[in-house]
Amino acid sequence: MQQTARHLGYVTLVVDDYDRAIAYFTGVLDFDLVEDTPLGPDKRWVLVAPAGSDGARLLLAKAANEAQAGRIGDQTGGRVAFFLHTTDFERDFALFTARGVCFLEAPRQESYGTVAVFEDIFGNRWDLLELKR
Numbered sequence: 001m002q003q004t005a006r007h008l009g010y011v012t013l014v015v016d017d018y019d020r021a022i023a024y025f026t027g028v029l030d031f032d033l034v035e036d037t038p039l040g041p042d043k044r045w046v047l048v049a050p051a052g053s054d055g056a057r058l059l060l061a062k063a064a065n066e067a068q069a070g071r072i073g074d075q076t077g078g079r080v081a082f083f084l085h086t087t088d089f090e091r092d093f094a095l096f097t098a099r100g101v102c103f104l105e106a107p108r109q110e111s112y113g114t115v116a117v118f119e120d121i122f123g124n125r126w127d128l129l130e131l132k133r
Contacts, residue, residue, distance in 0.1 A: 007055075007056070008055075008056040009056060009057065010047065010056060010057050010058070010059040011056055011057075011058055011059065011082075012058075012059045012061050013058050013059065013060055013061065013075070013082075013122075013124065014061050014062075014063050014068055014069075014071050014072050014075060014122075015060050015061065015062055015063070015072065015122060016062070016063060016069065016072055016122070017062065018036075018044050018046050018060060018062055020121070021046070021048075021060045021121075021122075022036070022046060022048065022060065024120065024121045025048045025058070025060070026048065027099075028096070028099045028100070028101060028121075029050075029084070029096065029101075029120075030050070030051050030095075031048040031049055031050055031051060031058075032048065032049055032050075032051050032052075032053075033046075033047075033048055034047040034048060034049050034057055035047040042062070042064075043062070043064075044062070045059070046059065046060040046061075047059055047060075048060060050084065058082075072122050072123070073119075073120075073122040073123025073124055074123060074124075075124060076124075076125070078125070079125065080117060080125045080126065080127050081124050081125055081126070082124065082125075082126045082127070083126070083127045083129055084126055084127065084128050084129065085129050085130070085131065086128060086129065086130050087130065088130070089107065089113075089114040089128065089129075089130035092128060093107055093116060093128060096118065096128065101118050102118055102119045103116050103117065103118045103128075104116075104117045104118060104119060104125070105117050111132075112131060112132060113129055113130050113131040113132045114129070114130045115127050115128065115129045115130075116128050
């Protein structure tokens, strides 16, 4: 019997502007622009992912109405929404700090690894996380 495989492909992140979001994720967080395909006058299919990653991608989705715009930066009610894993926490923390990333706390050691919470330019909370090996 053949097994089927599943994986998480995309996670939507509601943004206010495609180009601003692309600039932030590629220029500040070192993500790759995986795809940017026009779908009409005001809609694009924009995928970004951490450089070199073969995991899930972020689908940057421009808010299309007031209800969606009201969710920008608060898609999870103030909880951490995204977890950016790294194999070199110190390097990435220093790089992101130098690029103006807003960390909400100092790095801390937890039983699972080193972590610090930051906010993206839209107000979403992220964990920068280096897991213990």
